[in-house]
Amino acid sequence: MKLLQSVLALMLFLFGINATAQDPHTDSGLRKGIVQEVLQVSSYTYLNVLEDGEKKWIAVPTIEAKLGEIYYYKGGMAMPNFQSTELNRTFDSVLFLGSITSAEAINVDSGMVDPDAPKEDVVPAKQPTLDQLELNIEAVEGGIRxxxxxxxxxxxxxxxxxxxxxxxxxxxxxxxxxxxxxxxxxxxxxxxxxxxxxxxxxxxxxxxxxxxxxxxxxxxxxxxxxxxxxxxxxxxx
Structure with a gap:
């Protein structure tokens, strides 16, 4: 019995599960993923993450991610049967996200990104919009406005x-x-x-x-x- 308990404790540790306490971030509505695989393309990072015991693919604007790192996120747009031409691969499903964040950058009380967190802990991203933006983008030679x-x-x-x-x-x-x-x-x-x-x-x-x-x-x-x-x-x- 002691051996079984030790093996169970080891498995919980390896998968980042705390058997005695709830994760305060997930309690606040955030979703938690543990990185299992990282694939980089020109503008995106694909992460295979373990979430609630199941593996899934998410994609975010390019970040540096390592195996075993824990990230939190909300929302996203799921794309079934998504084909990546750069990877020459079709995924059963990919959840595209505007941003993800590490535990260190989260305000536990609100469950949102802490504005006072170090910048390296936060993956900044703009939200999609069809509204007209105030932009000051310099023209390129030979280009059309x-x-x-x-x-x-x-x-x-x-x-x-x-x-x-x-x-x-x-x-x-x-x-x-x-x-x-x-x-x-x-x-x-x-x-x-x-x-x-x-x-x-x-x-x-x-x-x-x-x-x-x-x-x-x-x-x-x-x-x-x-x-x-x-x-x-x-x-x-």
Missing amino acids: IATLFENPQQYAGKSIKVVGEVTKFTPSIMGKNWVHFQDGTSYEGAYDLMITTQEILAVGDVVVFEGVIALDKDFGAGYFYKVILEEGVILD
Whole structure:
């Protein structure tokens, strides 16, 4: 019996389970994951975590993570049968998160990230939005501003252009494409949000230069209609 108790105690220790106390962070509504595997791609870190005795895949904007580390998170968007072109792998499901945080960066009383925690303990992230942002993004040589594009769409129809901006929303793997809402701080008659389709993986808040072909009055069906859209977007270094 003593041997069985010792083995059970060892298993609880190895899996980070405290048999005598509840985790105050999970009590506050946060979810806890223990890192089992780490996969890095250009803009994301995929983590296979142990959560409540089950393994699952989550993805967050790039971080440095190690096996055995414990992270906490809320929310997220689950993507079933998610195909990663960079990893050449299809996951049964991946939960995409804006951020995760370590135990040291959490206020136990509120269950939220402690603003006074050391910056290295917190993974900062912007939240997706379709609202117009106040941005001050410098133009790139040879690039087109979003306001100019919306003002003179016929001039660029069917042509390849460059545009610099910030990712305000990212939706992966719909109709074989990733969908990016993109702003650069300019607008024309209320139009400021450029839709981009791409195979690139990005995070909200990324500021990049895209090159792609402009199409007009594009109807993908199922309510996906765009007067102006940049297709086959690739990120330029």
